[in-house]
Amino acid sequence: MSLNATARKPLVAPDAPTRAPRPRLTPVPKTAARRKPKLAYALVALGGAMAIGAAQIGLSLAITQDSYTLASLNTQQRTLDLQTDALQEELTGLSSPQALASSAAALGMVVAGSPSYLRLSDGAVFGTGAGAGWSSTVDPTGSGAVSNSLLVPPAHADANDGPVTDDAVAESEQLPPAITDGLPSPETH
Numbered sequence: 001m002s003l004n005a006t007a008r009k010p011l012v013a014p015d016a017p018t019r020a021p022r023p024r025l026t027p028v029p030k031t032a033a034r035r036k037p038k039l040a041y042a043l044v045a046l047g048g049a050m051a052i053g054a055a056q057i058g059l060s061l062a063i064t065q066d067s068y069t070l071a072s073l074n075t076q077q078r079t080l081d082l083q084t085d086a087l088q089e090e091l092t093g094l095s096s097p098q099a100l101a102s103s104a105a106a107l108g109m110v111v112a113g114s115p116s117y118l119r120l121s122d123g124a125v126f127g128t129g130a131g132a133g134w135s136s137t138v139d140p141t142g143s144g145a146v147s148n149s150l151l152v153p154p155a156h157a158d159a160n161d162g163p164v165t166d167d168a169v170a171e172s173e174q175l176p177p178a179i180t181d182g183l184p185s186p187e188t189h
Contacts, residue, residue, distance in 0.1 A: 093099060115125035 114128050116125055118125055
């Protein structure tokens with residue numbers, strides 16, 4: 001017998017699982033009743049928002065106050081820089097050779113004569129050996145001297161009022177210039 005000659009059994013397909021027919025329309029399940037939020041949760045949320053707002057306002061005020069303090073310190077630094085410059089200019093004027101010569105003459109100092117030298121080995125004196133005279137040969141404010149603008153304060157004179165006193169000068173230096181017709185602005189063409 002051959003393999004082909006044997007009788008074959010018909011192949012049977014397995015049964016597909018059957019499903020229950022589904023209706024096309026189904027009712028929507030009932031939703032649970034909405035619960036109203038509790039008052040405690042609302043108060044906590046409102047309190048948190050208020051705390052955040054208060055913190056933001058506090059930080060803003062602190063930053064603003066710091067900016068005013070910084071502006072005040074910058075103004076104070078600028079004033080101190082101007083005072084330092086004025087004092088440095090005054091020191092430069094007072095340490096000039098002309099000022100030193102005037103101060104020395106006012107104290108009665110005179111210019112030394114020619115120098116003399118002493119040899120220690122035998123005690124010999126070299127040079128003229130004469131002392132300085134009692135009158136100075138240097139006149140710092142004489143006719144040949146150039147005036148020092150740092151030593152002499154400028155004379156303030158007003159044609160209408162006569163000489164201006166130091167109090168009026170100090171007062172006018174502290175006040176800003178008067179504005180007569182609006183804000184000052186450059187003239188353009």
